[in-house]
Amino acid sequence: MLRFLSSLFSPAARPAGGLDQALIDAAIERAVDGTDRRLRAVRNYRKRLRDPVERAAIHVISLVDSLPEPAEISQHAFSTDCRVRAFFSSNEHLREVLGGFRELREYLADCTGPIPDDIFGLLTMAMEERRVLGMELEGEVMRRDVLQVAVNFFNHRYLCPTATESDSRWELKKRAFDFLVEKALEQLVEEKKHRSELDRQRHLLRQKLAAMKAGNWGLGSMFEVAGELQPDIPALEAQVESIDAELGQAGSGALGLEESLEHLIDTLGRPEDWLAGREICLRLDHRGIKVSDTSSAPSRELRLAELFTHTGLRRIVLLGRVPRAEIPGPSDFLKQARHYLA
Numbered sequence: 001m002l003r004f005l006s007s008l009f010s011p012a013a014r015p016a017g018g019l020d021q022a023l024i025d026a027a028i029e030r031a032v033d034g035t036d037r038r039l040r041a042v043r044n045y046r047k048r049l050r051d052p053v054e055r056a057a058i059h060v061i062s063l064v065d066s067l068p069e070p071a072e073i074s075q076h077a078f079s080t081d082c083r084v085r086a087f088f089s090s091n092e093h094l095r096e097v098l099g100g101f102r103e104l105r106e107y108l109a110d111c112t113g114p115i116p117d118d119i120f121g122l123l124t125m126a127m128e129e130r131r132v133l134g135m136e137l138e139g140e141v142m143r144r145d146v147l148q149v150a151v152n153f154f155n156h157r158y159l160c161p162t163a164t165e166s167d168s169r170w171e172l173k174k175r176a177f178d179f180l181v182e183k184a185l186e187q188l189v190e191e192k193k194h195r196s197e198l199d200r201q202r203h204l205l206r207q208k209l210a211a212m213k214a215g216n217w218g219l220g221s222m223f224e225v226a227g228e229l230q231p232d233i234p235a236l237e238a239q240v241e242s243i244d245a246e247l248g249q250a251g252s253g254a255l256g257l258e259e260s261l262e263h264l265i266d267t268l269g270r271p272e273d274w275l276a277g278r279e280i281c282l283r284l285d286h287r288g289i290k291v292s293d294t295s296s297a298p299s300r301e302l303r304l305a306e307l308f309t310h311t312g313l314r315r316i317v318l319l320g321r322v323p324r325a326e327i328p329g330p331s332d333f334l335k336q337a338r339h340y341l342a
Contacts, residue, residue, distance in 0.1 A: 019054055027053050027177070031268060034181035035188055036260045045261060052269035059271035060176035064169050066277060067305060070120055070321040073098070082300040083318060086284060087125060087153045097156045099328035107161040108327070115324055120168040121161040123320040124307075125153045129290070149290040151282065153316065161322075168319070176275060183274045183309075184267035191263060192255050205240045273310045280304045280316075 028049045032039050039045050071077065075091045077084040088094040098104070108115060132150045135143065160171035255263075267274065282302045283291040291299040308314045 019057055021050075024050060024054050024057070027057055030177075031181050031184065031264060034178070035185045035264050036257075038257055039261050039264070042257050042261055048261065048265060049268070052265050052267075056180050056268040056271040057177060060173050060180070060275070063275065063277050063307075064172045064176060067122075067169070067317070067319045070165055070168075070319045073123060073318075073320040073322045074326045083302055083304065086151070086288065086300075086302055087123070087156070087316075087318075095326070095328055098158075098322065098326060101156075101158040101161075104158050104161050104322070104327065116163040117324055118321045119161050119163070119324065119327075120165050120319070120321050122159040122168065122172055123318045124157045124159060124315045126155040127304075127306075127314070127316050128152050128154070132289075151284055151288050151290055158320070158322070165319070165321075180268060180271055180274055184264050187263050187267055188255065188260060191259075195255065202240060275307060275309060277305060277307050280306050 025046065028046055031049065031053055032045070042048075071081060071083065073084060073094075075094065078088060078091050078094055079085070084094070088097065104119065104121070107119065129149050129151055132148055133146065135146065160168050160175065162168045162171060280303075282304065283293065283295075283299045284302060285291055285297060285299045291297050305317050306314060307317050
């Protein structure tokens with residue numbers, strides 16, 4: 001996967017003046033291969049893609065490098081690390097989740113040498129906040145039916161398992177760059193779909209308009225209700241003209257090479273819109289209930305890293321280190337699954 005990025009995302013590949021230009025050329029080719037290979041017919045496509053591709057590469061490098069050092073994910077950490085305790089409801093839940101990580105199982109199965117004592121990777125999960133009614137101690141009085149916000153973490157994943165932290169960060173950078181290429185491809189697909197839909201609407205409306213002008217409505221008039229509004233031909237003509245105007249601005253129903261290249265430049269030139277990071281601070285009590293900063297109730301402060309996009313996708317992430325002894329074997333996992341289904 002993305003072999004050329006092996007050196008692009010290595011520490012030595014970023015000289016003082018920026019990324020090595022030969023490697024940027026390779027990244028440009030990856031972006032073209034992942035979106036629209038016809039772009040190679042554009043004479044100066046490499047020159048026009050150089051700056052946005054370099055911007056995207058530098059962005060993902062900075063994003064992954066900003067992640068804190070790996071945290072241990074284990075039963076011991078469940079009792080000592082408030083983040084791990086918040087992410088899993090119990091030690092049993094933690095062990096069950098670890099046993100269900102597909103990429104982790106595949107990594108262990110594909111190991112040709114000794115299995116490392118610790119397996120590094122990125123723990124990701126969704127976070128939801130929902131309003132619940134609970135109890136709250138106010139002074140010496142226990143109040144009931146108090147509106148509270150419960151925080152829950154679910155849909156856990158473990159990405160890029162490797163034997164070392166540096167290898168895991170390296171894999172994450174490759175995936176982050178490919179994620180941006182995928183988003184560029186999505187934009188191209190959506191634009192083509194939009195134009196195709198406009199073409200379809202125009203075709204149907206023109207057919208209908210021609211039929212209306214010819215008075216060829218078959219038996220439709222037989223089912224008309226007295227007093228029902230007649231079809232508005234001027235309005236239909238205006239709608240067709242509007243669609244024609246929109247298609248005219250786009251040039252045609254097909255996406256040209258120049259427009260395809262501009263979409264790719266736009267997406268890779270704004271990588272922070274498609275993938276960005278931020279820190280989230282939460283105060284939670286032992287039940288996972290949010291506690292305000294002014295409250296004196298016992299709580300723990302969590303500083304979490306979140307990756308997000310401007311389209312609304314959000315995931316909490318934690319660079320992790322899972323001790324090999326913490327990962328259930330196949331028999332343990334099947335036993336847990338049968339117990340759960342029972």
